Amino acid sequence: MTAAQKPIRQILTLHDTAYETAFTRKFANRKPHTPKDPRRLKAVIPGLVLQVLVQPGETVQPGQSLLILEAMKMQNHITAHDGATVKALHATPGDTVMKGQLLVEFE
Amino acid sequence: MEAFPSALLDLPVESCLMSLRKKMKDHATKHAEATGTHPEAARRQKAQGKRMARERIMAIVDQDSFHEYDLFVEHKCADFGMENKKLRGDGVITGTGTILGHPVAIFAQDFTVAGGSLGLAHARKITKIMDHAIKLGIPLIGINDSGGARIQEGVNSLAGYGEIFYRNTLASGVIPQISIILGPCAGGAVYSPALTDFVFVVDKISKMFITGPEVIKTVLGEEITMEDLGGARVQAELSGNAHFYAQSEAECFEQVKRLVTYIPWNNRKKAAPVSAIPSRSEVSLEAVIPAEANKPYDVRDVIRAVCDGSDFLEVQAMWAANIVVGFARMDGRTVGIVANQPMVLAGVLDVDSSDKAARFIRFCDAFDIPLVTFVDLPGYLPGVDQEHAGVIRHGAKLLYAYSEATVPKITVILRKAYGGGYIAMCSRHLGADFVFAWPCAEIAVMGPEGAANIIFKGEIAEAADPEAFRREKVREYTEKFASPYVAAANGHVDAVISPHQTRGFLLHALEISEGKSELRPARKHGVPPF
Numbered sequence: 112m113t114a115a116q117k118p119i120r121q122i123l124t125l126h127d128t129a130y131e132t133a134f135t136r137k138f139a140n141r142k143p144h145t146p147k148d149p150r151r152l153k154a155v156i157p158g159l160v161l162q163v164l165v166q167p168g169e170t171v172q173p174g175q176s177l178l179i180l181e182a183m184k185m186q187n188h189i190t191a192h193d194g195a196t197v198k199a200l201h202a203t204p205g206d207t208v209m210k211g212q213l214l215v216e217f218e
Numbered sequence: 219m220e221a222f223p224s225a226l227l228d229l230p231v232e233s234c235l236m237s238l239r240k241k242m243k244d245h246a247t248k249h250a251e252a253t254g255t256h257p258e259a260a261r262r263q264k265a266q267g268k269r270m271a272r273e274r275i276m277a278i279v280d281q282d283s284f285h286e287y288d289l290f291v292e293h294k295c296a297d298f299g300m301e302n303k304k305l306r307g308d309g310v311i312t313g314t315g316t317i318l319g320h321p322v323a324i325f326a327q328d329f330t331v332a333g334g335s336l337g338l339a340h341a342r343k344i345t346k347i348m349d350h351a352i353k354l355g356i357p358l359i360g361i362n363d364s365g366g367a368r369i370q371e372g373v374n375s376l377a378g379y380g381e382i383f384y385r386n387t388l389a390s391g392v393i394p395q396i397s398i399i400l401g402p403c404a405g406g407a408v409y410s411p412a413l414t415d416f417v418f419v420v421d422k423i424s425k426m427f428i429t430g431p432e433v434i435k436t437v438l439g440e441e442i443t444m445e446d447l448g449g450a451r452v453q454a455e456l457s458g459n460a461h462f463y464a465q466s467e468a469e470c471f472e473q474v475k476r477l478v479t480y481i482p483w484n485n486r487k488k489a490a491p492v493s494a495i496p497s498r499s500e501v502s503l504e505a506v507i508p509a510e511a512n513k514p515y516d517v518r519d520v521i522r523a524v525c526d527g528s529d530f531l532e533v534q535a536m537w538a539a540n541i542v543v544g545f546a547r548m549d550g551r552t553v554g555i556v557a558n559q560p561m562v563l564a565g566v567l568d569v570d571s572s573d574k575a576a577r578f579i580r581f582c583d584a585f586d587i588p589l590v591t592f593v594d595l596p597g598y599l600p601g602v603d604q605e606h607a608g609v610i611r612h613g614a615k616l617l618y619a620y621s622e623a624t625v626p627k628i629t630v631i632l633r634k635a636y637g638g639g640y641i642a643m644c645s646r647h648l649g650a651d652f653v654f655a656w657p658c659a660e661i662a663v664m665g666p667e668g669a670a671n672i673i674f675k676g677e678i679a680e681a682a683d684p685e686a687f688r689r690e691k692v693r694e695y696t697e698k699f700a701s702p703y704v705a706a707a708n709g710h711v712d713a714v715i716s717p718h719q720t721r722g723f724l725l726h727a728l729e730i731s732e733g734k735s736e737l738r739p740a741r742k743h744g745v746p747p748f
Contacts, residue, residue, distance in 0.1 A: 125566070125596045125668075126665045126667060126669075127665070127671050128596065129512055130512045130514070130560075131512055132729055135540065136455060141603050144602035157438050159570075195544060208437075214692035
């Protein structure tokens with residue numbers, strides 16, 4: 112049992128009461144939440160950039176395809192969530208991108 | 219029409235006897251060949267610290283109790299050179315036996331035969347023994363050690379998996395199903411264990427995953443070892459896929475045997491009672507709760523102090539350790555225990571602990587095992603990760619499971635029972651038959667600190683000495699609500715009992731609840747928040 116192996120006591124504060132307890136590995140390793148920046152579009156899956164369909168300065172509509180990313184044996188259209196103007200592109204056809212890698216920046 | 223071919227009747231007696239002897243001898247040879255092993259494959263299996271499939275079965279069941287069926291089943295695949303390959307038992311051993319006198323149906327995949335790969339004949343041997351187990355009403359034990367689908371058989375192999383999953387689902391809640399992972403269990407194959415009630419894993423031997431390290435590396439570029447991805451430790455501590463973790467196959471088999479003694483053969487039978495013995499615990503229940511409300515203790519000390527012989531079989535001990543679930547006996551009869559664990563994460567409810575307890579409760583309800591709940595929790599775990607991980611729908615599983623259960627439900631509130639957590643932990647409002655509370659119980663919407671800080675927020679800020687005022691208000695709230703007596707005055711608690719009376723109250727409540735029956739509106743089935 113994990114708790115028995117880790118006698119170190121940690122403090123969990125709930126409703127202004129500080130409880131002495133032990134953390135689970137999952138709780139101890141949880142990542143603090145970082146809000147998503149809508150102006151920075153990142154790859155949700157690693158893959159190969161096949162085509163870039165927009166140019167810097169171009170105004171895009173919500174749902175418009177920005178680029179085609181081949182991943183999981185599919186040609187995935189990466190689309191804009193909101194209407195915005197493209198500020199910079201960080202991917203060119205032939206690039207292999209990692210998960211979380213910045214693809215497009217908006218104004 | 220002749221009963222016997224006349225040619226046979228003409229043979230001299232000696233000749234008939236010879237033929238009979240030869241048949242007997244041939245059978246012995248055939249049997250020895252079919253139960254034999256490939257020396258090189260056996261050597262590789264043992265080099266990995268793994269036992270042979272047949273040895274595993276023999277180690278689990280009572281001596282001389284195993285009876286094997288379908289030893290001579292052969293595959294019918296005639297593609298990709300399979301027509302020339304004879305596979306012993308088609309890579310799986312099936313049969314019935316007893317464990318400490320309890321009947322079981324058992325199958326063990328044999329990794330030394332074509333990597334334990336699953337073809338249609340292999341699958342049909344498994345589904346046949348499953349059908350037997352369901353009809354006979356006996357527990358099913360599956361030992362998984364397989365490289366996966368037999369690719370040469372194509373869709374027939376997939377059909378085999380599907381037929382197993384279908385029966386796992388039909389058998390769910392009818393007979394207990396136990397899966398022992400003693401080797402790889404990957405891809406679609408892991409869904410059979412996932413559909414069963416208890417999954418056993420062994421350190422360095424068990425490997426479970428949907429997609430392996432190779433595929434993950436190719437598709438996602440992430441590198442991870444098989445052990446870190448889906449080893450025994452990961453399944454027991456992080457994913458919650460496994461219920462029992464052992465260091466060796468021998469330890470694992472002892473765990474399986476122990477579990478079998480606690481559970482019934484099927485949903486129409488009660489778990490076999492054993493002779494009642496008093497608790498052996500030396501722990502004083504009066505002293506188990508620390509004086510300060512924010513100090514931890516091990517709730518298992520309470521469980522061991524009230525159950526027979528202080529024997530408690532904990533289920534999923536390593537995962538979501540902030541809730542404790544498992545089997546114990548009261549007066550010789552099996553009970554299911556659910557208890558908040560103040561020692562881990564202050565005993566809060568969260569996504570994983572709700573999930574863990576809900577599944578366990580549903581097992582107990584399906585197999586007529588009464589539930590005893592020990593409550594000490596400050597509430598739900600706050601956090602963005604919790605909310606985004608769906609603590610609403612996962613938390614709802616616990617409410618659903620408790621409300622749905624019609625077995626005797628007895629709750630003991632040890633210390634804190636705050637807010638939604640109080641309701642969720644088998645409160646009277648979810649249909650508990652008996653609710654007892656210790657004198658140190660605090661049944662309230664939230665802890666006194668938090669409550670006073672909210673109610674008197676304005677006054678505290680304006681007070682001449684805010685801290686002294688705040689402390690005074692905390693004291694007032696504690697006096698008024700941090701006790702079991704408001705709940706008792708409203709009938710939400712049936713009795714406030716001294717800790718040392720706990721075993722006596724539980725034994726009596728369980729005894730008089732034996733004939734409990736509860737009618738529910740007719741329905742096909744409910745729609746739990748899966």
